[in-house]
Amino acid sequence: MEITPTIQAEIQTYLKRKGLTMTKFGHTIDLNVGTVSSIVTGNRSISVHQLDSITAGMNLPPDYFYERYIEECIEESPLNWKKISPFLYRCIELGRLDCLQRVVILLLDNPNYLPSLFEVAEKVYKDGYNEAAAYLYKKVAESEKQQHSERLAVCQYRLFQINIGQDRAVNLQAAIEFAPFVDRLDEIEQLDALKDLANVYRSLSMWDKVYEFAHQMGQLGQIQYNLVHNSKRKEAEPRKKLSRPLFVYIVYAELLCANACDAKGDHEQALEHIRGYADLSWVKEKDPDTLYWKRQYQQWAKINTYVNRLMSGDVSVLPDYVEYMAGEKEIFAELLNVIEAANRYNVDVDYILQRFESQIASYQEMPSTDLYTQQFLPLQHARFWYKMAKYSLNKGRYPYGFKCLIDALEKAGTINHVLLIANCAGIFLQFKAHAAPETQAQFQSIYEEVWARNDKKDGFNLSNS
Known part of the structure; x- marks a missing residue:
């Protein structure tokens, strides 16, 4: 069995092979000769910054020594957070999650490191290292002894945010796992969490859940708004920053409740909720951001009143809606x-x-750029082309209708929407006699591919299509 040389031994071998003095090597890597000498002779502990400089000077991959660094400088020494934390960040930056995991397991033997690991998770999550952040949040959550702690709730919220994407089955599971923790968050952060939960369930067309979380968000938003504008109350601590002005959570709750009621066919109740965000005379703020959102919601209230009447069967509003x-x-x-x-x-x-x-x-295509569009717009696109197919086929426009239907099938397959896939198959069978042989073959091929792919995911039948 070949014995791997230590970091110190490999540096010494490199210097001899290249005929370099410690002074010359130190100048090359911008470290003073005393530091290089202490590292090479083993009289000095090496930092990850120094290790990276040495590795670069030896023209080796930046993570070349990382596994040996864990063995020689972390596992065999007393744990030192000031030394370990920069190494964790470098492991994350370089995609060495295996090294990250080895060190985290060591740290978790001491619960005192939980807050520090949580801080690392928060930082790398903000920097976009979602895979590493998810691992850290999961390990912190598993090690958290206080089941009602806010830190545990934040870990669950971040895992929920990381997991949300276009796959409906994954989104549903993420929402189910996070929902019990939402009321353990700070009350301000709860507002964004409730918004996110309601949006996920909206993308799944689970309207009772949409109504439940939207209503909860609206009530909490109203309480917080009243507290802010209670002149007898002084804020002792700085408030967490919301993604929207506070009043928006109240009116967005009304909009979501209206949406849920309309989807369930209760258009009268939906209209009551629309009125709830049409009159915003109670909003006290006058800043530009507030005025922008007030105009937006008042405009949406006007147009959603048209939609409400249209979906109730009042097609006389179509001309106004079109204008x-x-x-x-x-x-x-x-x-x-x-x-x-x-x-x-x-x-x-x-x-x-x-x-x-x-x-x-x-x-035909629409990029998904944020959490909301990743969840909701792909479903709306699939529904749009399905309904365009249905309209066109009923009108006898078969080539265009089948083209729309194939687009709908592909999009429904991408988001794992089993019911919409089945509906596409149903309408295809209804009009199959009018499809050209090549269209039939194309549809059959895509259907088999979509069904095989999603059958492995154990898809589910949610939505009105």
């Missing part, structure tokens, strides 16, 4: 509402589709 759409840059949601109403109430909307033909074509 509103004409003045907007982004009309994807509005087009989805139009095509849904057309299918539901057998309304001819050809003139609307022709008017916005260029916008419809541009919606």
